[in-house]
Amino acid sequence: MKLAYMTDVHLNFLKAEAFADYLESIKEVNPDGILLGGDIGQANSFEFFLKTMAFDLKAPIWFVLGNHDYYHGSIQEVENKARELSKENEFLFWLDSCAPIKLGHNIYLAGCGGWGDTLLGDFKNSSVLLNDHIYIDELSEISREKLGVTLRGEGLKAANKLRDQLEQIPQNAEKIYVLHHVPPFRESCWHAGKISDNHWLPFFASKLLGDALLEESMKREHCTFKVYCGHTHSGGNVSISDNLHVRTTPAKYGNPRFYVLNLEE
Template sequence: MKKHDVNFLLDHHLPVKKYVWVSDLHLDAADEYKHHDFIRQVKQEDADALLIGGDISNGVNSLVHLRHLASLMKKPIYYVLGNHDYYYGSIEETRRKAYEILEELPQLLFLTAMNPVALTEDTALLGDDGWSDAQAGDFLHSDIELNDYYFIHELKNLQPKERKQKLMELGKKSADTIYKKLLLAFESFPQAVLLIHTPPFLEACLYKGKIADKNWAPHFVCQAVGDMLLKVMKRLPEKKLLVLCGHSHNMADVTILPNLRILAGHSDIGTPTVQGIIHVS
């Protein structure tokens, strides 16, 4: 089983909390046995909370699966949504339903709708869905067409230039939102964990161990978020940021700056599993 085991600690500090990180579960593709095995894996870690990085299932089933996980886990579940979670509907409507669950079930914490939260005295957690924003690679000459462009309301029935513009808008909105949350987190904490679905850097977007090419990259990287993170972390060298992402289904561990590390999780559709164990101080 391919998973990360990471200590995100301040110098000379001991870990005080443990978090299970999962992403790209695609629970709609897993049979009952695989569901049970996944729950067993998570419970076996006896962590303080579960972090879910999106692509829980497809469309409205994602929220159904979240409720089911909450009934089994009995611990806080922090999550963001991925592109598959928006299938067969609109971004706005799906997020509205996720907001409503947050009010109904406080155990299910939709980070996209929240300000940073404290994991420990030293570490904040923030999150946003992120979006592949068509800026990495060559979108207009790419022959890749994701199901997103047929199954998500805001991306349907668009010409390539219109779709690129919409994806760039979604990426910029995500970058602007994370920027505000990150500065807020760093006002009170020396380090932070960012949970996001889409890799913010091309270097963390791999396929069979190789960085995504210009044909695939536009659909798998949120460059607007990456550009913003570079600026913030260069400006604040005394702060530390750990980014947890998915979407590409390939494991990656990339140090972009001395204070900026990106982890991407491995995923096999039909076999939901734990992507990483994160120990924080």
């Protein structure tokens, strides 16, 4: 099985022709499925991009959402839309709302977007203000304290979804692919070629996802976990343990790329 994997494509920055060319280049490799790691567009456009991709590529698209997909909207509304899309379109699967996907013999896929949950780095002393805190309803015009509470709450929801999915995967699984938007460990949170510092880490990484992955991978020592994430737009690979590997994927606005993954990889 051959997958096309991409993240942080930010398709709202592309002209129609460039979007069509991008889809054409994916079609040329004839993937059996697409893994799409979030930051697809914004609240008013991610649906259009997903439907167009589904119509054009006619292959299952397993996606998670990124923070930008909520811009100019609310978390609640965007997630309702993603859930609906997943129900009504035969090619679209919002991983947050799906049971684990069986990709091959003893190979499974799970995933959820996740949030920078403020638990890594130094949230209290960080003065970082992201566009998230202006353009996402639930995160805007609230105190710094409430922002922390909200982000930890969203982070916990995501981690609980992940735990629930991983628990449903049969014990004889040999390989589990996990797709996130937000990097799950400090060590996987590159920004501009380095690990993010304590000011940025609270918003760029999710400790709660990392804890869930580490716990589950320790319970299944004969199973390899391959985690794919993006969000920081800076790439790197790290092995957290012998069976838990994270790939953070680079990205550039206006220049979406994709990678071909062979499941035997």
